Amino acid sequence: xxxxxxxxxxxxxxxxxxxxxxxxxxxxxxxxxxxxxxxxxxxxxxxxxxxxxxxxxxxxxxxxxxxxxxxxxxxxxxxxxxxxxxxxxxxxxxxxxxxxxxxxxxxxxxxxxxxxxxxxxxxxxxxxxxxxxxxxxxxxxxxxxxxxxxxxxxxxxxxxxxxxxxxxxxxxxxxxxxxxxxxxxxxxxxxxxxxxxxxxxxxxxxxxxxxxxxxxxxxxxxxxxxxxxxxxxxxxxxxxxxxxxxxxxxxxxxxxxxxxxxxxxxxxxxxxxxxxxxxxxxxxxxxxxxxxxxxxxxxxxxxxxxxxxxxxxxxxxxxxxxxxxxxxxxxxxxxxxxxxxxxxxxxxxxxxxxxxxxxxxxxxxxxxxxxxxxxxxxxxxxxxxxxxxxxxxxxxxx
Amino acid sequence: xxxxxxxxxxxxxxxxxxxxxxxxxxxxxxxxxxxxxxxxxxxxxxxxxxxxxxxxxxxxxxxxxxxxxxxxxxxxxxxxxxxxxxxxxxxxxxxxxxxxxxxxxxxxxxxxxxxxxxxxxxxxxxxxxxxxxxxxxxxxxxxxxxxxxxxxxxxxxxxxxxxxxxxxxxxxxxxxxxxxxxxxxxxxxxxxxxxxxxxxxxxxxxxxxxxxxxxxxxxxxxxxxxxxxxxxxxxxxxxxxxxxxxxxxxxxxxxxxxxxxxxxxxxxxxxxxxxxxxxxxxxxxxxxxxxxxxx
Numbered sequence: 001x002x003x004x005x006x007x008x009x010x011x012x013x014x015x016x017x018x019x020x021x022x023x024x025x026x027x028x029x030x031x032x033x034x035x036x037x038x039x040x041x042x043x044x045x046x047x048x049x050x051x052x053x054x055x056x057x058x059x060x061x062x063x064x065x066x067x068x069x070x071x072x073x074x075x076x077x078x079x080x081x082x083x084x085x086x087x088x089x090x091x092x093x094x095x096x097x098x099x100x101x102x103x104x105x106x107x108x109x110x111x112x113x114x115x116x117x118x119x120x121x122x123x124x125x126x127x128x129x130x131x132x133x134x135x136x137x138x139x140x141x142x143x144x145x146x147x148x149x150x151x152x153x154x155x156x157x158x159x160x161x162x163x164x165x166x167x168x169x170x171x172x173x174x175x176x177x178x179x180x181x182x183x184x185x186x187x188x189x190x191x192x193x194x195x196x197x198x199x200x201x202x203x204x205x206x207x208x209x210x211x212x213x214x215x216x217x218x219x220x221x222x223x224x225x226x227x228x229x230x231x232x233x234x235x236x237x238x239x240x241x242x243x244x245x246x247x248x249x250x251x252x253x254x255x256x257x258x259x260x261x262x263x264x265x266x267x268x269x270x271x272x273x274x275x276x277x278x279x280x281x282x283x284x285x286x287x288x289x290x291x292x293x294x295x296x297x298x299x300x301x302x303x304x305x306x307x308x309x310x311x312x313x314x315x316x317x318x319x320x321x322x323x324x325x326x327x328x329x330x331x332x333x334x335x336x337x338x339x340x341x342x343x344x345x346x347x348x349x350x351x352x353x354x355x356x357x358x359x360x361x362x363x364x365x366x367x368x369x370x371x372x373x374x375x376x377x378x379x380x381x382x383x384x385x386x387x388x389x390x391x392x393x394x395x396x397x398x
Numbered sequence: 399x400x401x402x403x404x405x406x407x408x409x410x411x412x413x414x415x416x417x418x419x420x421x422x423x424x425x426x427x428x429x430x431x432x433x434x435x436x437x438x439x440x441x442x443x444x445x446x447x448x449x450x451x452x453x454x455x456x457x458x459x460x461x462x463x464x465x466x467x468x469x470x471x472x473x474x475x476x477x478x479x480x481x482x483x484x485x486x487x488x489x490x491x492x493x494x495x496x497x498x499x500x501x502x503x504x505x506x507x508x509x510x511x512x513x514x515x516x517x518x519x520x521x522x523x524x525x526x527x528x529x530x531x532x533x534x535x536x537x538x539x540x541x542x543x544x545x546x547x548x549x550x551x552x553x554x555x556x557x558x559x560x561x562x563x564x565x566x567x568x569x570x571x572x573x574x575x576x577x578x579x580x581x582x583x584x585x586x587x588x589x590x591x592x593x594x595x596x597x598x599x600x601x602x603x604x605x606x607x608x609x610x611x612x613x614x615x616x617x618x619x620x621x622x623x624x625x626x627x628x629x630x631x632x633x634x635x636x637x638x639x640x641x642x643x644x645x646x647x648x649x650x651x652x653x654x655x656x657x658x659x660x661x662x663x664x665x666x667x668x669x670x671x672x673x674x675x676x677x678x679x680x681x682x683x684x685x686x687x688x689x690x691x692x693x
């Protein structure tokens with residue numbers, strides 16, 4: 001027994017030493033100090049895959065710009081990660097972790113519901129949050145400290161309705177969303193509004209969380225004679241919907257929002273007859289110098305880091321949320337520079353006036369703190385090779 | 399008429415297929431309950447783990463090897479869960495074993511989160527049962543047809559085993575009276591292990607059928623089917639094998655009918671409401687044994 005006790009002590013000592021190693025390593029740098037930026041993203045749960053891809057954009061930005069120069073010297077920028085687990089009941093504690101970790105700005109989250117759930121906590125802490133790809137209006141509405149760099153659902157829903165009318169000449173649509181999910185239900189509402197305004201007919205259904213059998217929904221869509229299916233859900237459901245549509249011989253084109261811009265979708269659609277089109281924030285084929293620079297730089301970085309490559313789903317395709325993560329980080333740095341301080345209140349004071357010319361376009365905030373956007377990229381699956389192909393830049397048809 | 403069939407056949411096929419998959423899980427619940435009076439909450443997670451075993455094994459070996467290996471591994475898992483988490487509590491109050499089962503359930507679920515990172519994994523395509531076929535006017539996967547047939551065959555075999563073999567006789571004896579069976583020289587631990595082995599094997603087969611149809615495997619993928627199978631077991635009268643199977647088919651089919659009439663939002667609520675109604679009128683379930691209180 002004495003031997004065991006001694007071993008335990010030795011083990012504890014070793015553990016402590018191991019944990020202290022990073023501290024020694026940090027001591028070598030010559031920065032004036034450290035500024036922390038919180039990354040509030042899901043790494044697990046339904047949106048884990050997308051959250052990881054968005055985080056990659058932030059991490060790449062941190063690799064490109066690892067420090068920020070203020071009037072009293074150069075500060076190292078450190079990312080603090082908190083996993084909100086894609087779940088609104090886990091979100092507040094993840095948000096609280098970031099508040100207590102003394103971060104200056106928060107970036108995130110992928111998924112509007114978790115952003116809405118955390119907004120109050122950030123607000124009470126006086127902490128500016130920059131939403132990256134959360135498209136629901138409720139994120140910034142009534143939350144003066146929540147900003148965002150992407151477009152909003154009313155815009156996205158309308159754009160997708162315009163696409164359904166223009167591209168497919170559809171008169172009848174079927175919508176499918178998860179019950180109680182702010183993102184999907186919201187997007188479906190805006191789509192329906194726009195589609196009906198243009199004289200179309202819409203049938204809609206919602207499914208409970210945890211559903212894996214979508215054959216009944218797809219059969220209803222088919223029986224109702226829908227010409228497009230609009231299904232803005234999270235990616236695990238998306239994979240189910242696509243594979244089940246294929247195995248039930250239902251080949252109605254499927255449309256979805258930015259969430260489906262994910263390698264999971266092309267994998268599910270590969271070798272099937274199901275055509276999937278999504279609206280997204282960015283396309284790899286963009287030829288503007290900023291975009292080209294980002295694409296080449298990011299791919300090189302990704303391929304040099306095997307663990308990052310795994311987080312991107314094992315390939316070097318760029319999801320629309322990744323450049324948003326990059327732009328969001330850069331906007332946060334601009335704000336820190338403009339405030340010339342890492343203080344939360346100083347940053348909050350200057351945030352509304354920040355402008356930045358990003359990879360995904362120019363970012364200027366409106367009175368709600370939303371970036372002003374007027375077009376979206378539409379991509380579709382290419383089912384033989386299993387890749388995305390660029391379709392068009394879609395605006396709103398009047 | 400023809401139009402009616404064309405429109406409704408896919409719903410019915412879906413219902414029968416999902417009912418068969420619930421049935422395979424429900425048998426595991428009901429057998430363990432029959433013998434140990436324990437609701438094995440970890441059963442749904444064992445079902446999910448079987449899904450991940452198949453995903454990972456199939457990445458490195460052919461289906462002919464990975465399929466039986468998945469079932470063997472899941473049997474080993476079910477067996478060890480019983481030995482580690484339930485056997486030491488054999489003489490503890492029933493509540494303690496139940497809490498232990500909940501613990502195992504969360505442990506398995508979190509281990510899956512840890513190993514997979516929570517990302518959905520695409521289930522491998524199994525030749526033949528994953529292929530599409532057309533029945534009348536409805537296109538579906540082969541597995542939809544295979545499931546109910548395989549379920550009925552397996553359950554019939556199981557009933558034969560219970561009624562006509564020595565271990566089956568021991569199982570019946572243990573479920574009638576645990577203490578007396580023990581006094582009569584029946585090796586309780588062997589009987590219980592056999593129960594867990596059969597239950598896990600059926601959950602493993604159920605998982606192969608289920609995930610061939612619904613191909614995204616996530617750590618919580620088994621939670622809903624597990625819960626519905628449990629409802630099916632209670633619905634049919636917990637402890638009764640035919641009851642669990644019939645309960646599972648009723649739940650699977652009525653769930654899909656509810657979706658067919660357009661009340662999709664309520665399809666889960668309906669399942670559980672049905673349970674409440676049945677339990678009000680038949681507290682022991684459809685085929686449940688009447689409770690004889692011994693004085």
